[in-house]
Amino acid sequence: MSAAKTFRIVVGVDGSPESLRALEWAVAEARLRQGQVHVVTAWQHPAMVVGDDDHDWDPTRYEARARRLQDEALRSVHAGPEDITGEVVPGQPAAVLLEASTEADLLVVGSHGYGGFTGLLLGSVSNQVVHHARCPVLVVKPRRQGRL
Structure with missing residues (x-):
């Protein structure tokens, strides 16, 4: 790693207590390394059952839930806005x-x-x-x- 390159930690967050612990660890490690944390939250449609008409299959509902989980996780850690970024990705x-x-120096889950x-x-x-x-x-x- 060159002196000009910022150490980048990617952390997967799904709203679970375990993922929140992973986020806390990643933020603490980034502070030690003067690095950056990038929070990734994945979302996907649930498996569909043939003949099951009781569910709303609107994808925006699942993406909104993932964004809400990530926002809550980001509020739970004490990091400056320059220290932490996030994205919500379908898949x-x-x-x-x-x-x-592929863009990380360390992946934390x-x-x-x-x-x-x-x-x-x-x-x-x-x-x-x-x-x-x-x-x-x-x-x-x-x-x-x-x-x-």
């Missing part, structure tokens, strides 16, 4: 974060802590980005009960 979360990793068979069934964004990101990845794990 599958792992794919969106992998794309964002939270882990929901699903493991074993449950994690396999649900798919793991953190697992996918750890294996395929174009930069180093830090996974912020959930705190265990009774531990600091």
Whole structure:
């Protein structure tokens, strides 16, 4: 990294407590490095069930929810406007974060802590980005009960 280049941390935020911890970590690290944090929130249409007429499939509803989650996350951290930027991107979360990793020096994500068979069934964004990101990845794990 050259002296003129700003260290860029991309962090995935979905509104979960784990992603908020990842954002807090990213902001603290950026301060240490005089770097920049770029918050990425992905959104996508839910899976559609044939014959299910009870849902509003308006994409603006899902994008608005993602923007609201990101805005709340940004308000939760204490960073100056020059320190942190954000974007809301349509797409599958792992794919969106992998794309964002091409412009990052570090990618930070939270882990929901699903493991074993449950994690396999649900798919793991953190697992996918750890294996395929174009930069180093830090996974912020959930705190265990009774531990600091």
